[in-house]
Amino acid sequence: MTAPDFATARRPGSLNRKPTSPRTLFASAMTVLSIFFTLLALIPLVAVLAYVLANGLSRLDVAAFTQLPPAPGLGGGGFGNALLGTLLTVAIAAVISIPFGVVAAIYLSEFGRDTRLADWVNFFTNVLSGVPSIVIGAFAYAVVVLTTGTFSAVAGGVALAILMLPTIVRTAAEALESVPNDFRQASIGLGATRLQTTLKIVFPAAVPAILTGIMLAIARAAGETAPVLFTASFSQYWNTTIWQPTATLSRLVFSFATAPYPGQQELAWTASLVLVALVLVTSILARLVTQRRHK
Amino acid sequence: MTSRLQSARQTDSIFRTEDLNIYYGNFLAVRDLSIDIAKNSITAFIGPSGCGKSTVLRCFNRLNDLIKSFHIEGKIYYHDQDLYASEVDPVEVRRQVGMVFQKPNPFPKSIYDNIAFGPRLLGYKGDMDELVEQSLKQAALWDDVKDKLKAFGTDLSGGQQQRLCIARAVAVQPDVILMDEPCSALDPISTLKVEDLLQELKEKYTILIVTHNMQQASRASDYTAFFNVEANSKGQRTGYVVEYERTEAIFQSPKQQATQEYVSGRFG
Ligand SMILES: Nc1ncnc2c1ncn2[C@@H]1O[C@H](COP(=O)(O)OP(=O)(O)O)[C@@H](O)[C@H]1O
Numbered sequence: 182m183t184a185p186d187f188a189t190a191r192r193p194g195s196l197n198r199k200p201t202s203p204r205t206l207f208a209s210a211m212t213v214l215s216i217f218f219t220l221l222a223l224i225p226l227v228a229v230l231a232y233v234l235a236n237g238l239s240r241l242d243v244a245a246f247t248q249l250p251p252a253p254g255l256g257g258g259g260f261g262n263a264l265l266g267t268l269l270t271v272a273i274a275a276v277i278s279i280p281f282g283v284v285a286a287i288y289l290s291e292f293g294r295d296t297r298l299a300d301w302v303n304f305f306t307n308v309l310s311g312v313p314s315i316v317i318g319a320f321a322y323a324v325v326v327l328t329t330g331t332f333s334a335v336a337g338g339v340a341l342a343i344l345m346l347p348t349i350v351r352t353a354a355e356a357l358e359s360v361p362n363d364f365r366q367a368s369i370g371l372g373a374t375r376l377q378t379t380l381k382i383v384f385p386a387a388v389p390a391i392l393t394g395i396m397l398a399i400a401r402a403a404g405e406t407a408p409v410l411f412t413a414s415f416s417q418y419w420n421t422t423i424w425q426p427t428a429t430l431s432r433l434v435f436s437f438a439t440a441p442y443p444g445q446q447e448l449a450w451t452a453s454l455v456l457v458a459l460v461l462v463t464s465i466l467a468r469l470v471t472q473r474r475h476k
Numbered sequence: 477m478t479s480r481l482q483s484a485r486q487t488d489s490i491f492r493t494e495d496l497n498i499y500y501g502n503f504l505a506v507r508d509l510s511i512d513i514a515k516n517s518i519t520a521f522i523g524p525s526g527c528g529k530s531t532v533l534r535c536f537n538r539l540n541d542l543i544k545s546f547h548i549e550g551k552i553y554y555h556d557q558d559l560y561a562s563e564v565d566p567v568e569v570r571r572q573v574g575m576v577f578q579k580p581n582p583f584p585k586s587i588y589d590n591i592a593f594g595p596r597l598l599g600y601k602g603d604m605d606e607l608v609e610q611s612l613k614q615a616a617l618w619d620d621v622k623d624k625l626k627a628f629g630t631d632l633s634g635g636q637q638q639r640l641c642i643a644r645a646v647a648v649q650p651d652v653i654l655m656d657e658p659c660s661a662l663d664p665i666s667t668l669k670v671e672d673l674l675q676e677l678k679e680k681y682t683i684l685i686v687t688h689n690m691q692q693a694s695r696a697s698d699y700t701a702f703f704n705v706e707a708n709s710k711g712q713r714t715g716y717v718v719e720y721e722r723t724e725a726i727f728q729s730p731k732q733q734a735t736q737e738y739v740s741g742r743f744g
């Protein structure tokens with residue numbers, strides 16, 4: 182009979198919050214402190230955005246998107262070819278890395294779980310994600326540029342594909358692994374094969390999360406300079422094929438920002454702004470895709 | 477052992493196990509299982525947690541094949557076919573022997589696509605709309621969902637989801653339906669609905685059901701196997717069947733002391 186004793190021992194007291202109790206004060210202080218540090222961490226981000234915006238807005242005109250870069254010392258012109266070049270190299274990179282990455286992820290999560298091969302694939306994916314992007318550029322230079330004899334959008338695309346691969350493999354494998362096992366069992370229980378279960382149940386359920394990973398990889402690749410530096414290289418002209426030197430936004434910023442001509446410096450800022458906007462839009466799209474899934 | 481078998485063998489049997497030992501690696505999970513499962517009947521497996529009810533159930537559609545360490549000794553016959561013979565395709569087995577799981581697990585697809593998934597796999601050529609309707613009717617879900625077949629299966633209530641899973645299992649017109657505690661995640665009213673459903677389904681199918689719920693076993697089943705678990709000298713907790721009889725006999729005149737204690741709620 183402990184219950185009645187318990188009740189008499191603990192008379193209900195006031196349930197109101199006491200604003201001056203040490204516990205409440207400590208909680209408030211910690212809240213203020215954490216808000217302060219969060220704001221501090223946001224400063225660099227806001228500063229970069231504000232700076233790029235302030236300097237890039239002056240040349241954010243139609244010509245910037247549609248015209249070729251101006252000759253040294255001249256004003257006007259644009260980075261139309263570089264914008265196109267960035268889209269082109271990233272598209273080539275996506276076409277190469279998405280199928281390989283997603284198939285590897287399917288193997289890791291659905292067929293190869295706990296096998297030696299899967300362990301190795303995982304290991305190399307991790308190593309690859311740590312390789313500096315300049316090294317990846319050098320590799321693509323040796324393998325594509327030297328063998329084809331020309332800088333090209335393809336060479337840039339290959340370099341960016343290698344850069345994107347680990348991100349895609351890892352996010353896609355995670356997306357597949359987070360599909361509840363209940364679905365797999367239900368499907369197998371209905372007489373589906375392993376492959377049918379993967380293609381018809383597991384993969385579709387993981388698509389939104391896989392897309393998110395792909396978009397984040399694309400956003401990162403679009404802004405990379407080192408891998409395109411000596412693979413796509415640079416060009417003052419429009420592309421007529423994918424097998425010629427190709428300008429990209431990041432590479433254009435790299436050359437023009439440090440050029441001694443105000444016209445080119447202005448363009449570099451505007452190109453930066455466009456690049457940031459591209460990354461931002463892709464990231465936001467990635468989030469929207471994920472949110473739709475959780476609805 | 478034989479007399480026990482005889483009593484359960486009043487109708488044709490659909491499954492028969494012979495001296496079945498079930499292992500996960502070195503761990504003997506269930507031992508010496510020799511039972512007959514009668515056709516067009518409901519057979520319930522009862523017993524305390526961890527005594528191997530799910531393990532046995534999942535042998536009948538070879539779902540345990542997904543577990544690497546799983547293996548058996550002894551035989552399981554399905555209509556006199558050795559279920560674990562090397563030439564048997566487990567995928568084929570699962571098309572004959574459907575399963576409903578403890579936790580309702582509809583696919584993240586529309587109600588219609590949930591039902592149509594199995595028949596499409598089998599290359600069903602008939603009228604899919606009609607099959608979907610029929611299956612939902614058999615699972616007593618048609619009236620609830622007939623106006624929203626495009627809605628997500630995962631948006632239904634728990635009880636409706638479980639009936640959707642039953643409809644999905646029924647849609648491939650299996651021979652047997654295995655149910656592993658299908659009502660444990662449901663409220664009492666949904667549970668009664670599913671139990672009513674079982675009585676209708678047994679006209680066409682043979683049903684094996686694992687349940688924790690004593691009333692459910694006594695209300696809904698024709699035969700009951702009482703499982704128990706015993707630790708051996710190595711401390712392994714191995715399950716075995718204590719008593720397998722017609723359900724009335726198990727609940728009203730059990731021969732074993734342990735059964736008596738379990739069904740009267742004095743242990744487990
Ligand atoms: N995948 C598995 N691997 C190893 N042991 C398992 C596995 N599944 C179940 N077991 C073990 O087998 C025994 C029986 O489990 P289970 O069949 O789930 O019992 P029940 O359904 O009667 O509660 C338990 O001791 C459990 O720990």
Ligand SMILES: [Mg+2]
Pocket residue numbers: 529530531656686
């Ligand atoms: Mg169980």
